[in-house]
Amino acid sequence: MKYVLLFVETEQFERDLEAMDQAERDRAYQRVMDWMATHAGQIRGGNKLQSPETATTVRLDRGEPVITDGPFVEGKEVVSGYTEIEVADLDEALRMVRTWPGCPVVEIRPLVEIV
Amino acid sequence: MTDPSHDQLARVVREHAGQLAVALMRVTGDFAAAEDLVQDAVLAALQHWPADGIPERPDAWLFTVARRRALDGLRRAGNYRAKLAELQWPVQPAGDERLRLIFTCCHPALSRPAQVALTLRVVCGLTTAQIARAFLVHETTIAQRITRAKRKITDAGIPYRVPGDDELAGRLTEVLTVIYLLFNEGYLATGPPPEHDLAEDAQWLASLLHRLMPAEPEVAGLLALIRLHRAREKARFDPGGGLVLLQDQDRSRWDREAIADAIRLLTRAARRQRPGPYQLQAAIVACHAEAGSFGDTDWEQIVLLYDMLLYLAPSPVTRLHRAVAVRYATGPSAAMAELDDLADVLAEYHLYHATRAELLRELGHPDAARTADRRALELTANPAEQAVLQQRLAWT
Numbered sequence: 001m002k003y004v005l006l007f008v009e010t011e012q013f014e015r016d017l018e019a020m021d022q023a024e025r026d027r028a029y030q031r032v033m034d035w036m037a038t039h040a041g042q043i044r045g046g047n048k049l050q051s052p053e054t055a056t057t058v059r060l061d062r063g064e065p066v067i068t069d070g071p072f073v074e075g076k077e078v079v080s081g082y083t084e085i086e087v088a089d090l091d092e093a094l095r096m097v098r099t100w101p102g103c104p105v106v107e108i109r110p111l112v113e114i115v
Numbered sequence: 116m117t118d119p120s121h122d123q124l125a126r127v128v129r130e131h132a133g134q135l136a137v138a139l140m141r142v143t144g145d146f147a148a149a150e151d152l153v154q155d156a157v158l159a160a161l162q163h164w165p166a167d168g169i170p171e172r173p174d175a176w177l178f179t180v181a182r183r184r185a186l187d188g189l190r191r192a193g194n195y196r197a198k199l200a201e202l203q204w205p206v207q208p209a210g211d212e213r214l215r216l217i218f219t220c221c222h223p224a225l226s227r228p229a230q231v232a233l234t235l236r237v238v239c240g241l242t243t244a245q246i247a248r249a250f251l252v253h254e255t256t257i258a259q260r261i262t263r264a265k266r267k268i269t270d271a272g273i274p275y276r277v278p279g280d281d282e283l284a285g286r287l288t289e290v291l292t293v294i295y296l297l298f299n300e301g302y303l304a305t306g307p308p309p310e311h312d313l314a315e316d317a318q319w320l321a322s323l324l325h326r327l328m329p330a331e332p333e334v335a336g337l338l339a340l341i342r343l344h345r346a347r348e349k350a351r352f353d354p355g356g357g358l359v360l361l362q363d364q365d366r367s368r369w370d371r372e373a374i375a376d377a378i379r380l381l382t383r384a385a386r387r388q389r390p391g392p393y394q395l396q397a398a399i400v401a402c403h404a405e406a407g408s409f410g411d412t413d414w415e416q417i418v419l420l421y422d423m424l425l426y427l428a429p430s431p432v433t434r435l436h437r438a439v440a441v442r443y444a445t446g447p448s449a450a451m452a453e454l455d456d457l458a459d460v461l462a463e464y465h466l467y468h469a470t471r472a473e474l475l476r477e478l479g480h481p482d483a484a485r486t487a488d489r490r491a492l493e494l495t496a497n498p499a500e501q502a503v504l505q506q507r508l509a510w511t
Contacts, residue, residue, distance in 0.1 A: 001272040003272075088272075088274070089272040089273070089274040090222075090224055090271050090272045090273050090274065091273075091278065091282070093272075094224075095281075095282070108271075110270055110271045110272055
């Protein structure tokens with residue numbers, strides 16, 4: 001089955017990252033790279049997103065398209081990246097996510113399989 | 116043929132519903148479809164058996180109904196149809212696969228209420244209406260909960276299997292929580308005897324799980340805990356249905372044989388040297404159950420067991436229970452000191468105030484005690500507990 005892992009950052013996580021010195025931050029990134037390498041067999045692609053301030057939202061349900069600055073939900077938790085994976089079932093996805101060394105929240109969302 | 120009683124029906128259905136689900140799962144490979152067919156067959160049984168009697172082979176009867184329904188109803192699903200048409204009774208069981216069923220129903224990706232409803236329906240063979248009545252919620256709520264849960268199992272790829280060794284401990288905790296919750300729901304229920312005794316279902320589930328996982332001491336611990344409580348059930352209510360406190364219970368009405376059995380089960384589990392919260396809770400209840408009278412209770416031992424329990428599973432409610440044991444082991448002042456630490460975190464918990472009232476009364480502060488009892492009364496919705504508190508307020 002295919003799932004998308006949505007990586008979610010919190011304000012606390014952002015603060016912790018800022019408080020790190022360069023060497024610590026490098027190690028943190030390295031842990032994420034290692035995780036990606038370990039699960040290269042299951043990963044089908046994905047990207048890190050620019051920060052939510054760079055987001056532009058377009059609403060099409062109000063007559064004319066309405067363009068606003070910022071993400072569609074303003075919140076303390078923001079999606080900061082995604083990875084598509086292909087695994088046997090939810091348990092395998094859960095096993096992968098349990099060892100994720102990056103941001104503190106991960107949403108696992110199954111993809112609609114187009115047959 | 117005599118008409119089967121409600122209990123008999125429930126027992127027979129429970130014994131076979133899970134097995135039927137397993138057999139249908141094996142054929143269809145589709146949890147939602149198998150679950151629907153089981154429910155259909157159970158409903159048919161509840162419709163026919165009260166008048167016709169329970170058939171000699173209830174499993175074959177249920178299976179035949181489910182198979183017929185499947186062939187009638189799943190015309191579009193050609194793949195099940197072909198497989199089902201080939202299938203003959205009896206299905207060769209490959210061991211008891213109900214364990215897979217239980218772990219799927221109690222998957223942590225499902226909400227707790229969904230886990231509970233699904234387990235009752237698929238593993239115990241309860242109907243949606245029975246579950247709704249047992250939990251005093253509307254039938255459509257339960258129906259929606261089950262539909263949503265089944266959709267999630269399919270769409271999110273929740274597997275149908277027993278988790279591997281690396282995840283088993285966490286997943287087993289999830290299953291035990293569901294069974295314990297069911298037990299509490301049934302055991303604490305008051306008022307007229309419910310049509311369906313959830314405590315009975317909980318005990319049956321725990322026995323099944325123990326049979327399927329005999330080497331798991333916490334499963335045995337939970338089963339012993341449930342048995343120890345139920346062995347004393349008859350003494351818990353007076354003839355008018357009022358709650359009788361432990362110190363006032365007529366201990367001659369306790370089932371000594373059942374207590375001894377449960378303690379033997381617990382002792383065997385303890386030999387595996389893997390203590391856990393359920394074994395410890397059962398050990399605490401065993402201390403009460405073994406005491407010939409309230410005065411004979413080994414409170415020092417109980418305090419010690421609470422210390423171990425708090426070490427493994429810290430919780431303010433457990434600390435409150437420990438304080439009650441401290442009251443009898445050491446004295447009311449020591450217990451009061453423990454309670455003071457819990458004032459904030461248990462401010463909304465009725466038993467905190469009820470316990471405080473008892474201590475205040477013992478320490479010679481009747482007015483403060485009444486205030487605490489009144490607060491407890493405000494916070495509980497349980498009629499039996501309300502009655503006890505009202506009586507206390509009237510007499511002291």
